[in-house]
Amino acid sequence: xxxxxxxxxxxxxxxxxxxxxxxxxxxxxxxxxxxxxxxxxxxxxxxxxxxxxxxxxxxxxxxxxxxxxxxxxxxxxxxxxxxxxxxxxxxxxxxxxxxxxxxxxxxxxxxxxxxxxxxxxxxxxxxxxxxxxxxxxxxxxxxxxxxxxxxxxxxxxxxxxxxxxxxxxxxxxxxxxxxxxxxxxxxxxxxxxxxxxxxxxxxxxxxxxxxxxxxxxxxxxxxxxxxxxxxxxxxxxxxxxxxxxxxxxxxxxxxxxxxxxxxxxxxxxxxxxxxxxxxxxxxxxxxxxxxxxxxxxxxxxxxxxxxxxxxxxxxxxxxxxxxxxxxxxxxxxx
Numbered sequence: 418x419x420x421x422x423x424x425x426x427x428x429x430x431x432x433x434x435x436x437x438x439x440x441x442x443x444x445x446x447x448x449x450x451x452x453x454x455x456x457x458x459x460x461x462x463x464x465x466x467x468x469x470x471x472x473x474x475x476x477x478x479x480x481x482x483x484x485x486x487x488x489x490x491x492x493x494x495x496x497x498x499x500x501x502x503x504x505x506x507x508x509x510x511x512x513x514x515x516x517x518x519x520x521x522x523x524x525x526x527x528x529x530x531x532x533x534x535x536x537x538x539x540x541x542x543x544x545x546x547x548x549x550x551x552x553x554x555x556x557x558x559x560x561x562x563x564x565x566x567x568x569x570x571x572x573x574x575x576x577x578x579x580x581x582x583x584x585x586x587x588x589x590x591x592x593x594x595x596x597x598x599x600x601x602x603x604x605x606x607x608x609x610x611x612x613x614x615x616x617x618x619x620x621x622x623x624x625x626x627x628x629x630x631x632x633x634x635x636x637x638x639x640x641x642x643x644x645x646x647x648x649x650x651x652x653x654x655x656x657x658x659x660x661x662x663x664x665x666x667x668x669x670x671x672x673x674x675x676x677x678x679x680x681x682x683x684x685x686x687x688x689x690x691x692x693x694x695x696x697x698x699x700x701x702x703x704x705x706x707x708x709x710x711x712x713x714x715x716x717x718x719x720x721x722x723x724x725x726x727x728x729x730x731x732x733x734x735x736x737x738x739x740x741x742x743x744x745x746x747x748x749x750x751x
Contacts, residue, residue, distance in 0.1 A: 601660025
């Protein structure tokens with residue numbers, strides 16, 4: 418995709434200084450920039466390096482406005498959030514998928530309802546009564562169960578599995594190998610024989626708009642009710658989310674996190690890598706969980722902007738004080 422700086426500035430809401438007729442085709446780092454690249458800086462200390470690079474133009478923060486901008490060697494796109502503007506520019510400049518066809522080896526039953534300009538890859542299988550919205554892409558080898566509803570402008574990469582009855586909103590991304598709507602891990606023990614039998618796992622999974630799910634992550638459906646991932650949540654690779662879990666809006670979850678059944682994660686929570694959360698726990702809005710936190714079952718963590726760390730998880734200041742105390746104690750015993 419090629420865009421002039423005039424068009425790009427208009428789409429991004431940036432204030433453009435310099436030659437508006439210059440075109441860019443890609444985004445890049447300062448080191449790998451070419452004469453058609455767009456780069457960004459959000460700190461004034463890197464501005465000289467950006468202006469000396471091979472890039473065609475630079476997205477900068479508002480610190481670059483004023484007298485300095487008038488003497489800049491390159492066009493500047495000034496934004497209050499340069500990193501965000503750069504990310505949006507990357508999406509604008511990404512080559513469109515022109516090969517939007519249904520591959521002849523894909524299995525699409527007559528009962529499926531497909532929107533406009535849907536792409537389905539080789540050997541993908543759609544179940545009965547599946548609904549797929551406009552401009553959605555289903556990757557090669559994916560399996561979509563009966564009565565699944567997928568919104569518009571979604572992207573399902575290769576080998577994604579969606580179990581029957583699952584609902585996806587608009588602009589959902591599921592990377593390769595993701596499994597959505599699988600049976601939850603719930604069993605009842607027979608006290609006489611010691612054997613385990615599965616509890617009913619007959620609920621459903623609902624994924625709202627603008628959710629992104631990483632490669633090989635798994636999200637279980639509800640046991641009797643629903644598992645729900647609310648709008649804008651971002652889930653990394655290799656994350657496990659159990660049955661009946663509620664994930665709030667704009668939650669971010671890093672890789673290798675495991676969330677047990679019936680956990681509630683409220684809006685705007687940030688969860689680091691390898692966090693483990695016990696069943697029926699609640700993390701209230703705005704909390705931040707550091708890597709390898711352990712949250713005990715039924716525990717409630719609250720505190721907007723508070724960072725929690727350790728096992729059992731507690732505020733990071735408290736955790737660091739405990740570490741310092743243990744360190745001093747150990748030295749005294751030597």
